[in-house]
Amino acid sequence: EAGVTQFPSHSVIEKGQTVTLRCDPISGHDNLYWYRRVMGKEIKFLLHFVKESKQDESGMPNNRFLAERTGGTYSTLKVQPAELEDSGVYFCASSQGATGAPYNSPLHFGNGTRLTVT
Amino acid sequence: GEDVEQSLFLSVREGDSSVINCTYTDSSSTYLYWYKQEPGAGLQLLTYIFSNMDMKQDQRLTVLLNKKDKHLSLRIADTQTGDSAIYFCAESFPSGGYNKLIFGAGTRLAVHP
Numbered sequence: 001e002a003g004v005t006q007f008p009s010h011s012v013i014e015k016g017q018t019v020t021l022r023c024d025p026i027s028g029h030d031n032l033y034w035y036r037r038v039m040g041k042e043i044k045f046l047l048h049f050v051k052e053s054k055q056d057e058s059g060m061p062n063n064r065f066l067a068e069r070t071g072g073t074y075s076t077l078k079v080q081p082a083e084l085e086d087s088g089v090y091f092c093a094s095s096q097g098a099t100g101a102p103y104n105s106p107l108h109f110g111n112g113t114r115l116t117v118t
Numbered sequence: 119g120e121d122v123e124q125s126l127f128l129s130v131r132e133g134d135s136s137v138i139n140c141t142y143t144d145s146s147s148t149y150l151y152w153y154k155q156e157p158g159a160g161l162q163l164l165t166y167i168f169s170n171m172d173m174k175q176d177q178r179l180t181v182l183l184n185k186k187d188k189h190l191s192l193r194i195a196d197t198q199t200g201d202s203a204i205y206f207c208a209e210s211f212p213s214g215g216y217n218k219l220i221f222g223a224g225t226r227l228a229v230h231p
Contacts, residue, residue, distance in 0.1 A: 102166045
């Protein structure tokens with residue numbers, strides 16, 4: 001079974017540019033999550049998709065961030081325009097169930113995309 | 119509010135036990151987790167504990183939960199160089215869905231000969 005795949009693994013862009021991160025969840029996982037770790041701090045929840053619908057986007061920092069999951073398969077997270085404080089590691093995760101307990105519906109994380117805004 | 123605190127760094131000698139500590143503020147959490155992140159890799163779920171348990175053991179890993187003090191610890195017995203990684207403590211709540219996790223900043227474990 002292929003795991004959660006994220007692309008690119010690294011991205012270096014200048015302030016004001018646009019970057020799009022992609023996440024391919026495990027096949028059959030309806031639930032997809034984006035998390036972010038900024039500057040060695042805690043990992044923070046950004047948003048949760050159930051299929052193509054945004055279930056919870058309470059963690060999105062501002063309207064420069066746009067997440068989509070057309071067709072309920074892969075997801076993209078676009079940052080436009082990027083600012084210095086957006087630098088960090090963006091993790092995607094998927095699970096079969098959303099409200100299941102970890103013993104039957106754990107989160108599977110990708111390796112993350114390291115974003116550097118200069 | 120939701121807040122998870124961890125010490126940032128721990129150094130141990132190979133073969134010794136490691137103890138990584140975590141404190142949290144919200145006592146309504148249902149599950150508490152330990153994730154491991156090796157260099158260049160994603161987050162790997164190491165173990166978790168249900169909030170009505172005090173202890174959970176899984177091979178070299180022992181998780182202790184003190185709900186009164188809101189303190190969670192992870193003990194790694196016979197620490198090996200392959201255990202060098204960042205360890206994240208996390209909690210979840212039924213109201214948020216169990217996969218909306220609140221993480222700490224991570225503890226970097228360095229194992230030296």
